Amino acid sequence: MPLGTLDRTAPPLFNQGPSALSRLVFCSALALLLMVADARFDMVSPVRKAVGAVLYPLQWLALKPVQGVVAAGRYFEDLQGAQRGEAEARRAMVLQAERASQADALAADNARLRALLELRQNTTVPGRAAEVLYDAADPYTRKIVIDQGLTQGIRPGSPVIDEQGVLGQVTLVQPFGSEVTLVVDRNLSIPVQNARTGVRSVAFGDTSAGGAGMELRFTSANADVQEGDLLVTSGVDGVYPAGLPVARVERIEKRADTPFARIHCVPMARVGAVRYVMVLAPVGTAAAPASEPAALEAASSKKQPEGRAGAAARKPGPGRPGEGQAPATGGRR
DSSP states (O other): OOGGGSOOSOOGGGOOOOOHHHHHHHHHHHHHHHHHHHHHHOOSHHHHHHHHHHHHHHHHHHHHHHHHHHHHHHHHHHHHHHHHHHHHHHHHHHHHHHHHHHHHHHHHHHHHHHHHTTOOOOOOOOEEEEEEEEEOSOTTSOEEEESOOGGGTOOTTOEEEOSSSEEEEEEEEETTEEEEEETTSTTOEEEEEETTTOOEEEEEEEGGGTTSEEEEEEEETTSSOOTTOEEEEOOTTSSSOTTOEEEEEEEEEOOTTOSEEEEEEEESSOTTTOOEEEEEOOGGGTTSOTTOHHHHHHHHHHHSOSSHHHHHHHSOOTTSGGGTOOOTTOOOO
16 A cells, blocks of 8 residues: 555544533533623524524414314304203293293183173283383492383383383383382382282382392281292282282291281392383373373362362372382373
């Protein structure tokens, strides 16, 4: 072998480079320099943006399985919710159909009885739909404000109902709105009748129920009242039409220190979650013009002489101002 062809370099085993400590110090200094440069002069921001742009497709692909699992879970939850809503709607339709059939049967029986007794059939009470705007600001009363007022023909004392029963009574009428006192207010009273026994009584707002219940007062402890009895309007006050659901008996308390029982009731109407209501004309003034309250008072004064009869006519009764309600034929303020 020629001498010029020999490799005179040292084998790799004997190659000597920077030591590990030197490389650690160099890399640490470089990292510290880059951090200071990035913090003070924002020199690494373009590099970071470039790396982010390059890695975005990988991030997008990595997130797709997670997003797919989340979307699938939401789809099944929405599907179950829709199925539950459909089942509840079907049950409500069945109950509504049953109630409608019962109401038709009762109306037919009532028509036959009135024809046999040769009584004049009651005319349908006119009403007007309204929307609840807000609750009254007074924390010590239970009142709501609706969007129908004097310009729409609303009268003080008009009954207010929702789709489930009596909600309250109009106690203040303004030009473009009205204030409705709810049946759970302690200042409102409604003449009611037990749908099972036919016994009449008066239901008041229950102050001890946190403003969410009613109380049947002045009822004897041995009266035929049971839990679950339905109380409807009796129609004797000339304000509420007869037969409207008012409340259901929830609890009966009998005490030895009083001959009267304390009967707690739950209102049928949704006093705390109602949005749309129906304002009915008072039964006693349904046929009278709403714009002539003075003429109504003059006519009533002419028909009834002064003295005992006049005093008896002005005596407050159930559903009148003497019991915290506005008069059914109140005029403009």
